[in-house]
Amino acid sequence: xxxxxxxxxxxxxxxxxxxxxxxxxxxxxxxxxxxxxxxxxxxxxxxxxxxxxxxxxxxxxxxxxxxxxxxxxxxxxxxxxxxxxxxxxxxxxxxxxxxxxxxxxxxxxxxxxxxxxxxxxxxxxxxxxxxxxxxxxxxxxxxxxxxxxxxxxxxxxxxxxxxxxxxxxxxxxxxxxxxxxxxxxxxxxxxxxxxxxxxxxxxxxxxxxxxxxxxxxxxxxxxxxxxxxxxxxxxxxxxxxxxxxxxxxxxxxxxxxxxxxxxxxxxxxxxxxxxxxxxxxxxxxxxxx
Numbered sequence: 001x002x003x004x005x006x007x008x009x010x011x012x013x014x015x016x017x018x019x020x021x022x023x024x025x026x027x028x029x030x031x032x033x034x035x036x037x038x039x040x041x042x043x044x045x046x047x048x049x050x051x052x053x054x055x056x057x058x059x060x061x062x063x064x065x066x067x068x069x070x071x072x073x074x075x076x077x078x079x080x081x082x083x084x085x086x087x088x089x090x091x092x093x094x095x096x097x098x099x100x101x102x103x104x105x106x107x108x109x110x111x112x113x114x115x116x117x118x119x120x121x122x123x124x125x126x127x128x129x130x131x132x133x134x135x136x137x138x139x140x141x142x143x144x145x146x147x148x149x150x151x152x153x154x155x156x157x158x159x160x161x162x163x164x165x166x167x168x169x170x171x172x173x174x175x176x177x178x179x180x181x182x183x184x185x186x187x188x189x190x191x192x193x194x195x196x197x198x199x200x201x202x203x204x205x206x207x208x209x210x211x212x213x214x215x216x217x218x219x220x221x222x223x224x225x226x227x228x229x230x231x232x233x234x235x236x237x238x239x240x241x242x243x244x245x246x247x248x249x250x251x252x253x254x255x256x257x258x259x260x261x262x263x264x265x266x267x268x269x270x271x272x273x274x275x276x277x278x279x280x281x282x283x284x285x286x287x288x289x
Contacts, residue, residue, distance in 0.1 A: 020141035041072055041155045049076040067096040071103050074110075083110045105137070117147055133165040139173055151181060168198040175207070184215050202231040206238055213241060218249040236265035240278055247285045255285050 036059035042053035047264030056073035060066055074089030083255035090107035108123035122142040131137065138161040145154035155280050175190035191208035198204060225242035228235050243258030263278035 028255055030063050033059045033066050033069070035059075036062065037066065037069045037072070040069070040076075044072065044076045044079075050074045053080075065096050067093040067100055067103070069105065070096070071100065074103070075106060078110055083113050086110050087114075094230045099130055101127055104130070104137065108140075108173075112144075119143055120144060121148070135161040135170065138164070139170065142173075142177070146177070156180075166195040166197070168201065168204070171197065172204070172207075179211065184211055187211055188215075197268055200231065202228045202235060202238075205231070206235070206241075209241065209245075213245050213248070216248075218245050221245045222249075234265060234269075236242050236269060236271070236274070239265065240274070243278075244281065244283075247281075247288070252288060256282055259285065 010024040028111035036055050040052045040055035040059060043049075043055065053073055053076050053082065056069050056076070059069045060073075063069075070089045070093035074086040074093070077083075077089060087107055087110045090103040090110065093103035094107070097103075104123045108120040108127065111117070111120035111123060121141065121144045124135070124137060124144065128134070128137045128141065132157070138157040141160075142154040142157035145151070145157060146155055154177065155174070158177055161170045162174060171190045171194035175187040175194065178184075178190060179187035188208055188211050191211070195201070195204045195208070205224040205227045209221045209228065212218070212221035212224060222242055222245055225245065226236045228238040231240070239258045240262035243255045243262060246252070246255035246258060259278050259282045263275055266272075266275035266278060
């Protein structure tokens with residue numbers, strides 16, 4: 001009895017989700033189709049995708065226009081890596097309801113798995129037309145634009161995502177992309193905005209510090225590495241790069257001290273390769289004193 005009640009709650013949530021994100025005329029499923037779809041969804045939630053798929057099939061026999069069942073069955077097939085079958089189900093859902101957002105979104109994912117990047121790009125664009133305020137769609141479509149070397153539209157998508165969410169990760173995504181285009185100043189600007197949103201994230205300071213070092217802004221780089229060390233005193237890479245930056249700025253004594261600390265931390269952490277690398281740079285810096 002409890003299992004049946006739980007199934008009803010889970011199914012109602014799933015149907016409401018699909019209906020809310022698929023604006024269309026009111027959908028009337030037969031009671032029998034509803035019942036089978038509910039049962040299938042419960043099995044899918046429990047990880048029994050094969051049984052769920054079979055029962056979704058029964059539901060569709062009673063109501064061939066049950067596009068929610070096609071979407072849910074497609075997701076179950078995708079879990080079993082039946083990407084062709086999943087794509088066919090998502091396509092059928094779109095045929096029944098051309099405004100079915102989850103069908104486009106999930107088909108895009110499947111198409112990427114099958115290396116159909118052009119088709120995935122088309123699906124993301126349709127999904128964005130239906131849900132223009134869904135930031136994740138823009139960042140994921142940006143990855144496809146990057147694949148096609150359409151950097152202008154990729155950058156535009158990252159910016160669209162930022163305009164929607166303005167959270168730390170979207171700034172980081174754009175920073176990484178800008179840096180890949182050798183727009184170091186733009187990347188630094190985005191890391192600065194990300195830090196404003198998430199000021200206790202040591203990795204953000206570290207990544208910005210690397211960019212400051214690369215652009216010979218040594219004072220700013222040292223400040224960032226120092227902040228990293230304050231937030232995470234065992235961050236060996238921060239000591240290592242601060243040491244290198246001190247040395248580049250001809251502050252050899254401070255550089256050697258940091259490199260020695262980094263070497264000790266690498267040894268403690270069992271990173272033999274970086275331990276040896278730190279030792280080599282210590283010798284190199286000492287020879288310049």
